[in-house]
Amino acid sequence: MLEGVEFTEGTEREDFVGFKVRPKIIVYPKDENDVVKVVNYARETKTPIVVWGAGTSLSGHLMCEGCILLDVSKYMNKILEINDIDWYARVQPGVNLEFLNKKLMEKGFFFPPDPASFFLCTVGGATANSSGGMRGVKYGTFRDWILALKVVLPNGKIVKVGEPLRKNRGGYDLVHLFVGSEGTLGIITEIWLRITPLPKRKVYTILAYMNSLEDTAETIVELRRKRILPEISEYMDVDVIKALNKHLNANLKESEGGAFIISIEDDYLTEIKEILKGREFIITEEEEAERIYSIRAQAAIALRAESKYMFVEDIVVPVSKLIEAIRKLKEIERKYRIRMPVIAHIGDGNLHPNIMLDDISLAEKIFEEVARIAIELGGSISGEHGIGFQKAKLLAEQIVSHNGEEVLRIMKGIKDLIDPYGIMNPNKYVELAYNTWEKK
Amino acid sequence: MLEGVEFTEGTEREDFVGFKVRPKIIVYPKDENDVVKVVNYARETKTPIVVWGAGTSLSGHLMCEGCILLDVSKYMNKILEINDIDWYARVQPGVNLEFLNKKLMEKGFFFPPDPASFFLCTVGGATANSSGGMRGVKYGTFRDWILALKVVLPNGKIVKVGEPLRKNRGGYDLVHLFVGSEGTLGIITEIWLRITPLPKRKVYTILAYMNSLEDTAETIVELRRKRILPEISEYMDVDVIKALNKHLNANLKESEGGAFIISIEDDYLTEIKEILKGREFIITEEEEAERIYSIRAQAAIALRAESKYMFVEDIVVPVSKLIEAIRKLKEIERKYRIRMPVIAHIGDGNLHPNIMLDDISLAEKIFEEVARIAIELGGSISGEHGIGFQKAKLLAEQIVSHNGEEVLRIMKGIKDLIDPYGIMNPNKYVELAYNTWEKK
Numbered sequence A, B: 001m002l003e004g005v006e007f008t009e010g011t012e013r014e015d016f017v018g019f020k021v022r023p024k025i026i027v028y029p030k031d032e033n034d035v036v037k038v039v040n041y042a043r044e045t046k047t048p049i050v051v052w053g054a055g056t057s058l059s060g061h062l063m064c065e066g067c068i069l070l071d072v073s074k075y076m077n078k079i080l081e082i083n084d085i086d087w088y089a090r091v092q093p094g095v096n097l098e099f100l101n102k103k104l105m106e107k108g109f110f111f112p113p114d115p116a117s118f119f120l121c122t123v124g125g126a127t128a129n130s131s132g133g134m135r136g137v138k139y140g141t142f143r144d145w146i147l148a149l150k151v152v153l154p155n156g157k158i159v160k161v162g163e164p165l166r167k168n169r170g171g172y173d174l175v176h177l178f179v180g181s182e183g184t185l186g187i188i189t190e191i192w193l194r195i196t197p198l199p200k201r202k203v204y205t206i207l208a209y210m211n212s213l214e215d216t217a218e219t220i221v222e223l224r225r226k227r228i229l230p231e232i233s234e235y236m237d238v239d240v241i242k243a244l245n246k247h248l249n250a251n252l253k254e255s256e257g258g259a260f261i262i263s264i265e266d267d268y269l270t271e272i273k274e275i276l277k278g279r280e281f282i283i284t285e286e287e288e289a290e291r292i293y294s295i296r297a298q299a300a301i302a303l304r305a306e307s308k309y310m311f312v313e314d315i316v317v318p319v320s321k322l323i324e325a326i327r328k329l330k331e332i333e334r335k336y337r338i339r340m341p342v343i344a345h346i347g348d349g350n351l352h353p354n355i356m357l358d359d360i361s362l363a364e365k366i367f368e369e370v371a372r373i374a375i376e377l378g379g380s381i382s383g384e385h386g387i388g389f390q391k392a393k394l395l396a397e398q399i400v401s402h403n404g405e406e407v408l409r410i411m412k413g414i415k416d417l418i419d420p421y422g423i424m425n426p427n428k429y430v431e432l433a434y435n436t437w438e439k440k
Helices: A032-045 A097-106 A123-128 A213-225 A238-248 A266-275 A286-297 A299-304 A319-336 A360-376 A392-403 A405-418 A429-439 B032-045 B097-106 B123-128 B213-225 B238-248 B266-275 B286-297 B299-304 B319-336 B360-376 B392-403 B405-418 B429-439
Strands: A006-009 A020-022 A025-028 A049-052 A068-071 A079-083 A088-091 A146-152 A158-162 A187-194 A203-209 A232-236 A259-265 A280-284 A309-312 A342-345 A350-357 B006-009 B020-022 B025-028 B049-052 B068-071 B079-083 B088-091 B146-152 B158-162 B187-194 B203-209 B232-236 B259-265 B280-284 B309-312 B342-345 B350-357
Touching: A032 A049, A032 A068, A032 A146, A032 A187, A049 A123, A049 A187, A079 A097, A088 A097, A097 A123, A123 A187, A158 B392, A158 B405, A203 A266, A203 A286, A213 A232, A213 A266, A213 A319, A232 A238, A232 A286, A238 A299, A259 A266, A259 A286, A280 A286, A286 A299, A299 A309, A299 A342, A299 A350, A309 A360, A319 A350, A319 A360, A350 A360, A360 A392, A392 A405, A392 A429, A392 B158, A405 A429, A405 B158, A405 B405, B032 B049, B032 B068, B032 B146, B032 B187, B049 B123, B049 B187, B079 B097, B088 B097, B097 B123, B123 B187, B203 B266, B203 B286, B213 B232, B213 B266, B213 B319, B232 B238, B232 B286, B238 B299, B259 B266, B259 B286, B280 B286, B286 B299, B299 B309, B299 B342, B299 B350, B309 B360, B319 B350, B319 B360, B350 B360, B360 B392, B392 B405, B392 B429, B405 B429
Parallel strands: A025 A068, A049 A068, B025 B068, B049 B068
Antiparallel strands: A006 A025, A079 A088, A088 A187, A146 A158, A146 A187, A203 A259, A203 A280, A232 A259, A232 A342, A309 A350, A342 A350, B006 B025, B079 B088, B088 B187, B146 B158, B146 B187, B203 B259, B203 B280, B232 B259, B232 B342, B309 B350, B342 B350
């Protein structure tokens, strides 16, 4: 059945945060026809399929035991077209995001969403996860930039969802159903990404040393009140700065209140200076701005070296609730006497408290308490990392408390409608959330 | 069952383009609890429900015979909240879009999508239809600006889909399923709209008299090649100009090649002047720019007065195929010896050829031929007007030829999953497309 498809016996892999992937076999499809063969084989042998791009997922999306691991990074990694009239790029799922952006920039374009793993991750993985990034505050996440997808469905049929058009009212919007579906509905084999011209305006990046995380949150609220929309607005606390200095020679000031990084178009410069008055800050451009951006992108990597176990949280709260969320995070730190360094896309209320532990036994409890801060404050347990295996139970809690049980039932109904065989990354995400809730 | 719900015996209504709405009763719910009562009544009596906002739909979305017409315009028409920290507006479905934008502007915000009916339509209707508008070329359509919805489902349950957050990975994206669902999945009772600060930059609106529609299409391609993203870029042909002068005293030059309206930020001005060289054009700001914008918005109304029957088309083609599409439209005009004046959001490839007929017998044939131009050229039969009753057969053609039959089956499956009772605006849109295709 797998005739002509390259494969090897499965050997164990580990994703970026250490979740184990233990496949029965690993397949390396050369094209969508190979993918169809694999899907048919999976369906007929009732074997789960998990897709591997670069393994940078953070919430156990790829965890499996005895699955077929479909690795798109080996062959299905090409840019198929960059259309400079219709303003889209058509790519295979295994293409590296940074590589794509380099090619786009040569032509005067860029693709805005920029997960911190942009130099490692694949476009397919980031699409399946609807990833975000630093530019999210202005440009949104992957879901805002995908026009169409080619997908091999669990029944082995090849379909396209959406059209490579900015405007299209051709039926229910299935594109957004597949973006962020974490490999549970089908296998993405081609992606049409909306691209946009490189900004014409001069952009400054300001590195400010703040009084505290609360002080930064208050500054964000002030920016909102003044109707200022930055290009990026990031925060790293002092522990993050120390780790960056130690492991990456970042050469940042180890200021107790942490660092606020904000990029803005030139005509906001006067206002920003006024807002930041009283704090130490430097205004940078070009290479130095790039360096700061790149340091920030590697913050989680530096931090990881600091602790035996690290659990990366990814909660979102409404910006108006940032200060309250931060206070609750501090309470958890005190209660458990742990370090929980914060990296944050603070401008859109997306906080990454990193739970650092020597003793893993407390992990789940703390992890859940942090996530529940978001649920309580009307936020979300995930802004960009997704649900995978790790957050399924919390997803059920969030949906039932914010949206209604019926929403969980509809989501499960959609999973069953499209994957009645239960072969696509099963027992995770929506399905696991539903099953956990049903058992209660 | 309808205890406490205000209703009247049904009297016939007509939508904007003349489709008949012949309800059994018209209900005027005061809140979502009233909506639940109506839905339960509809389900138990197996009566279809159609929602009425302002009746500006263009493709027979509202057509019905013996239905319950649920009119949200009488009571459910409030702005519930404008949140200037979290940057959203929360509204009821019956609120007028222009009224909302006036209130937003007072606070320094705006909501970008601007269907030409903005001064008439309701936010609920435009959400259910995922409407577009002139600002679509830069800002996209309704689907890009809806954060969350409250919905009464066909089973009578009240749910929320999505969260009022810029980033949220809380399960499959159901928001985009309901946006553009044309009343076939549930009844929207509250909408969280993303809002954004009023642009800080100076914007100029240029009115240029072009050599022809093809000339304008070539100019659009040149803009794309030069990586220029305008705020709006519209076209009206000479017949449209004449109708505007006649019925609305527009005072435009009746130039044979038609008029191109382009708004751009100030730093593109030099480039635009260069691109438009050789054509007559005027550069406007503020009141005069507003006047031109408003004239353009009323173009379809002026045109309607010119003919006994008018069918408003709404095709999209890739920008790279604009010139080819225009040539094919001209062939149809010649073949049937008809006038088909063109209004276009030309910058995003969205053309509105208006089929003007004294003899209605040819209508369907011509309408379908025009739509098939879009299908052939890899475009869409609708960019912003939606499918309703009128375009269901064409929707089936588009999906089967571009996306695959299986996509139509999944869409129908979603309809059956959420509305197994078949009471929500039945026998239109996806359901009708599927049924038409199945019968073949």
